[in-house]
Amino acid sequence: MTRILLTNDDGIHSDGLITLERSLRDIGDVFVVAPAAEMSGASHSLTLGRPLRIRQIDDRHWTVDGTPTDCVTLALHKILDEKQLPDVCVSGINHGGNLGDDATYSGTVAGALEATILGVPGIAVSLVAREHFVFTEAARFAVLAVKKILSEGLPEGTLLNINVPLGEIKGVKVTRQGIKNARPVITEHIDPRGKPYFWIGEQYFRSNAEDGTDYRAIEDGYVSITPLKSDMTDHAALTEIGSWNYLASQEELQMR
16 A cells, blocks of 8 residues: 655644645555644754654644654654654645745745655645645645655655646646845834834735746646756856865965
């Protein structure tokens, strides 16, 4: 029986996770280990400064009072039988897109990334919408993606970041990660005790939908599949940076 680990960053009660679990039950034995509360924007953070608590709901559902990375780490090394690791880890369905640079902030992507690092193929699934979240089509596509991974496999160390448009889907495109053309917008407020607090938001200032990117695929009504890796090395820059004269730099340091 196929074993599937399901996690997310929107929390155990997320509609996206619940819809996805229902769909995945048709192809395997689903185990859910998800944050006890919303952890959007947690990125690939691991909780080290405090203890973590696991709460078992039933024989298929657990919550962790931590990040998606914590959830996957504990699922694979504590909660589930290490002798029967999942065949695939699915993270999502996220309430909102994880396109371009936003993938680096995403707890959804981080859940799939942590699974990949620990030897389990991972995919992250997000619905690109701001309201009126209807997860049916995204869940249906997630099932297709899981079946494909189970039959074809993934390159070692690679995860799939899948973004699904809201509404009619015209098709599927394999894309590169786009660049987010936005700037932070910080608003300051005063709490009831007279102390300041801040909200960080974003304002987009120009189009970022270049040909071949995840942004463009979504704008055109296509599912975007972007292969990602934990290896963040800029391989194209290795030669250029390697040609720098570090010996001269060392001599300058000694002169100081």
